[in-house]
Amino acid sequence: MTKLIPDAEHDDLHLGDRPLIVCDVDEVVLEFVTPFEAFLTENGHELRPTSFRLHGNVFNRADGSETPGEDVSRMLEAFFESHDEWQTPVVEAADSLARLSEQADVVFLTAMPPRHREVRRRLLSRHGLDYPMIATEAPKGPAVLALHGERPHPVAFIDDIFVNLQSVRSHVPQSLLINLMANATFRAMAPHPGDGVDIATDWAHAEALIKAHIDAS
Ligand SMILES: [Mg+2]
Structure with a gap:
């Protein structure tokens, strides 16, 4: 596809x-915080979020002490190694994307080490989320630019993270930018996603925003 994204990181x-x-x-399409909480619990820890982050908000269930950052990172890695046993689809994501895919191409852009790509590919396909996927740790703005280039068609980008939305905003400024986060606790603590970003409350809302954007073009 592009020199920016190595072949090992994406589907056809x-x-x-x-x-x-x-x-x-x-x-956005797979629950993350909720199943990671369950994973932590099974491993003797718990998430007690008081801010929009994982590190610093994980505690040892046995003695109540804060779990060191390196242990949180280690458990995140272990979670991703077996994430297909934990993560489930976000409500309405598959149905909304199926309707939108009648009008538009859908591509998943997931920020994860490419070594987890195959597990995630199978998990998404198992739930009917059979759209091509890019798994990369590179910034998302250049990736969307590499995908979309100078095409004249409308483009929409959906993400839960401020940095990713603003990265796409700076590289593909004509994009419709939608902030969507499934977990209600973290959504309530999330920083504002920045100028030019629409905040969707759920997939029905996101679908309506995207459809209106496409229809207006
Ligand atoms: Mg995300």
């Missing part, structure tokens, strides 16, 4: 002559 990508929807995975 053949965009049609029509709009493009680039969609994050964790907290």
Whole structure:
């Protein structure tokens, strides 16, 4: 597809002559915080979020002490190694994307080490989320630019993270930018996603925003 994204990081990508929807995975189409909480509990820890982050908000269930950051990182890695046993689809994501895919190409852009790509690919497909996926730790703005280039069609980008939305905003400024986060606790603590970003309360809302954007183009 592009020099920016190595072949090892993406499925076959053949965009049609029509709009493009680039969609994050964790907290957008797959639950992440909720199953990671369950994973922590099974491993003797718990998430007690008082801020919009994991590190610093995980505690040892046995003695109540804060779990060191390196242990949180280690458990995150272990979680991703077996994430297909934990993560489930976000409500309405598959149905909304199925309807939108009648009008637009859908591509998943997930920020994860490419070594977890195969597990995630199978998990998404198992739930009917059978759209091509890019798994990369590179910034998302250049990735969307590499995908969409100078095509004249509408483009929408959906993500839960401020930095990713603003990265796409700076590289593909014509994008419709939608902030969507499945977990209600973290959504309530999330920083504002920044100028030019629409905040969707759920998939029905996101779908309506995208459809209106496409229809207005
Ligand atoms: Mg995400």
